[in-house]
Amino acid sequence: MDRLVNPPRIIGLTGGIGMGKTTVSNYLAQKHLPILDADLYAREVVQTGSPVFAKIIDRYSPKILRSDGTLDRPQLGEIIFNQPSERTWLEQQIHPYVRQILSQERDRLIQKFETIVLVIPLLFEAEMTDLVTEIWVVSCPPDPQIERLIQRGLTREQAQARINSQMTIAEKCERSQVILDNSSTLENLLKQVDSALTQNPEPIKPQPFST
Numbered sequence: 118m119d120r121l122v123n124p125p126r127i128i129g130l131t132g133g134i135g136m137g138k139t140t141v142s143n144y145l146a147q148k149h150l151p152i153l154d155a156d157l158y159a160r161e162v163v164q165t166g167s168p169v170f171a172k173i174i175d176r177y178s179p180k181i182l183r184s185d186g187t188l189d190r191p192q193l194g195e196i197i198f199n200q201p202s203e204r205t206w207l208e209q210q211i212h213p214y215v216r217q218i219l220s221q222e223r224d225r226l227i228q229k230f231e232t233i234v235l236v237i238p239l240l241f242e243a244e245m246t247d248l249v250t251e252i253w254v255v256s257c258p259p260d261p262q263i264e265r266l267i268q269r270g271l272t273r274e275q276a277q278a279r280i281n282s283q284m285t286i287a288e289k290c291e292r293s294q295v296i297l298d299n300s301s302t303l304e305n306l307l308k309q310v311d312s313a314l315t316q317n318p319e320p321i322k323p324q325p326f327s328t
Contacts, residue, residue: 125227125230125250126231126232126317127227127232127233127235128233128234128251129245129248129249129251129253130142130145130236130253130255131237131239131241131253131255131293132255132297133280133283134238134266134279134283135266135280136255136257136265136299137297138236138238138255140255140299140303140306141253141310142154142236144310145234145310148314150230150232150233150234152236153219153223153226153234153235153236155215155219155245158215159211159215161218162211162214162215163188165186165187169210169214170188173207173210176206177193177196181193193207195275197282198275198278198282199278204282208239208243212245215243216243216248219237219248232314235248237249238283239283240252241288242283242284251294251295252294252295253293253294253295253313254289254290254293254297255306256290256296256300257299257300261300263277263280266279266280295316297313
């Protein structure tokens with residue numbers, strides 16, 4: 118198929134953990150927009166037998182595995198969300214692979230679609246803003262964010278550790294072109310999504326994330 122005439126619109130969807138990115142991406146998928154999810158690719162990267170899987174075992178020993186030989190994700194989470202240096206190490210192993218997959222899939226899809234959505238929770242932290250043409254951030258107050266994470270089975274302390282590991286939502290909002298406020302009803306959130314889809318913002322100028 119020939120390349121589409123209009124420049125592709127590549128939406129980078131991000132936001133804090135537990136703020137509603139999945140709700141928004143599912144709604145966009147219902148509108149038949151192709152969705153590329155960085156979290157799904159990150160899971161593929163650490164599957165049993167992968168190069169990154171081997172590096173994780175070498176670093177933490179086989180004690181990091183479940184009885185079936187797969188990664189014990191809760192145990193790994195306790196390590197990386199309480200030890201910033203370990204989180205940095207793991208991200209350095211995973212992010213290059215995720216970037217490569219996102220880039221390849223994006224380039225394949227822009228031959229067929231005018232709008233593509235890349236869901237990247239660590240869009241800024243992983244310095245992947247150059248993969249998209251505009252950035253949407255889903256935002257909500259801290260109390261409902263923490264409650265959603267607790268409903269997922271985390272303790273309040275675990276939830277806070279995960280929140281603290283990411284760039285603040287205020288800074289993400291400052292760097293984004295579209296802010297989706299998820300502090301009220303689902304209907305209100307989806308109306309904002311519909312409105313954002315009708316906009317045509319100027320392409321972003323990628324900004325590196327500095328610690």
